[in-house]
Amino acid sequence: MYIVNILKKESKIEGYGVFAGEFIPKGTIVYFYGENEPFISKERFLSLSDDEKNLFYQYGVEDEAGNRLMKVDNINHSCDSSILSLFVDGIYCDIAVKDINPGEEMTIDYGLFFSSFPWSKECRCNSPICRKIFGSGLAVERETQNMWHSRILEAAARILDVKQNLFSLEDANARALTAALESKQNPEIFPYVKFSLIS
Ligand SMILES: [Zn+2]
Numbered sequence: 001m002y003i004v005n006i007l008k009k010e011s012k013i014e015g016y017g018v019f020a021g022e023f024i025p026k027g028t029i030v031y032f033y034g035e036n037e038p039f040i041s042k043e044r045f046l047s048l049s050d051d052e053k054n055l056f057y058q059y060g061v062e063d064e065a066g067n068r069l070m071k072v073d074n075i076n077h078s079c080d081s082s083i084l085s086l087f088v089d090g091i092y093c094d095i096a097v098k099d100i101n102p103g104e105e106m107t108i109d110y111g112l113f114f115s116s117f118p119w120s121k122e123c124r125c126n127s128p129i130c131r132k133i134f135g136s137g138l139a140v141e142r143e144t145q146n147m148w149h150s151r152i153l154e155a156a157a158r159i160l161d162v163k164q165n166l167f168s169l170e171d172a173n174a175r176a177l178t179a180a181l182e183s184k185q186n187p188e189i190f191p192y193v194k195f196s197l198i199s
Contacts, residue, residue, distance in 0.1 A: 003165040004030045008074055016074040017105045024100040027158025030083055031094040033069050035172040042066035062114050077134045078107035080127035084152050085112050089180040091173050097151040110134050
């Protein structure tokens with residue numbers, strides 16, 4: 001769930017997008033997967049119909065063990081995105097890797113999502129570092145991997161310096177995530193690398 005103010009409205013990138021409803025400084029955890037959000041085990045996922053599986057391909061996030069999270073939001077992809085994803089102690093979250101101004105469309109890099117069923121689409125994000133194709137489960141250049149790595153580390157280094165709505169939530173996953181983030185002073189040990197396609 002988003003834990004910053006957002007607006008959903010028509011996007012210049014594609015369809016509807018997610019826009020910042022307030023100033024969101026770099027290092028803010030903007031989204032986390034709450035304890036009551038649907039979690040589908042790998043076994044259950046494999047037993048679903050093709051139509052149901054397609055929903056997960058479109059909106060799902062797969063963890064390293066092949067379990068699925070249903071992340072239904074309209075956030076668009078950019079190869080130069082303002083937020084990036086990570087797992088901290090197995091809990092999914094998104095972190096702002098740039099300062100995001102009120103009214104600005106927020107974007108994420110779909111390429112960072114692991115997928116055992118790779119898919120791709122032509123990209124029109126128009127950023128100078130556009131990879132021309134985006135999707136999940138695709139091999140990416142070492143340069144892109146290094147960029148994700150350094151952007152996440154830079155943002156993670158500011159986690160304790162910016163206001164985190166996450167830290168005051170009662171949700172069990174929020175509390176576990178808070179404890180993990182507060183205890184890990186060195187962002188190098190965040191295990192997000194396993195979640196990406198970095199091999
Ligand atoms: Zn692009």
